[in-house]
Amino acid sequence: MKLWSNIWVWLHRIGLREVPVWFETSESITSEFQTIGKKLKIFRFIPNPFPFYDWIMGFYERVSNREALRGPILERARKIVDVGAGTGYLLSRLVKATRENQEIVAVDLSQQMLDNSESYLSKHYLLTQRTSFRQADCRTLPWEENTFDLYVSSYLFDLLPETELRQALKEMERVLVPDGYAILITMTTELDDIPWISRTFYRLMNEFYCLGYDKGRWNLIWRSLFAGYAPHCRPIALGSYLRDLDNMVMTYTKVSRVSLFPVRIYYVRKSHG
């Protein structure tokens, strides 16, 4: 009887559990990305014999990053911040999708990754006067409250341990103007609103992704899927963290994907408090 109930519990948790985070602090996450960043620099001038980080992750993350920026929210924003700009793919889409009177600030804790995102824009002829780069921590952003009309971030919150994630969300709430929006993309365990066939598939995919998660870059599944690089993001239920904020209202959310794994895009508005 006990065995059956354990199996039952286990079946119900497949693909919906939040695995313990691999990096315990932002600093250790960033030092990993710093190394990846250096590798990118070495490979920049070598014809690509093998997929490397920005290519492979860009390839996987492209669908959701593009999908997230569709819609009217972008047009209204004058001042935009992209937090955890990473290799700069989402940033490049932002530059493409906005106009001359819209200002964009790219933020990353790693200077190396910021340099990479700057050269990514430059390579694609997207470096403009209205884009700037700032090394900063998402937990303590160096701007006054009510500064930005739009806060975007992809694949950052699902890297952070819970306390840091909550701090980062509070900081997002602080720097946004009332009626300002956030567009957030994370790997997700929130799959309730999709048809059961896709839900079953995505739950299995989440479980598969999380197998050996604690082995980090030595995880065999990741090594084969991501050409040796470790994404380190993990599926989380960001909606439940967002609901704990005082002034943020989720206006819309939908499921997208990163390669075969489920991702959720959240559109969140700051209320007048």
Ligand SMILES: C[S@@+](CC[C@H](N)C(=O)[O-])C[C@H]1O[C@@H](n2cnc3c(N)ncnc32)[C@H](O)[C@@H]1O
């Ligand atoms: C997976 S990458 C983001 C990918 C990126 N959004 C894109 O479109 O390619 C995560 C980034 O978050 C950065 N990061 C990690 N912790 C951070 C923190 N506390 N504050 C700001 N950036 C952080 C890392 O350095 C890394 O560049």
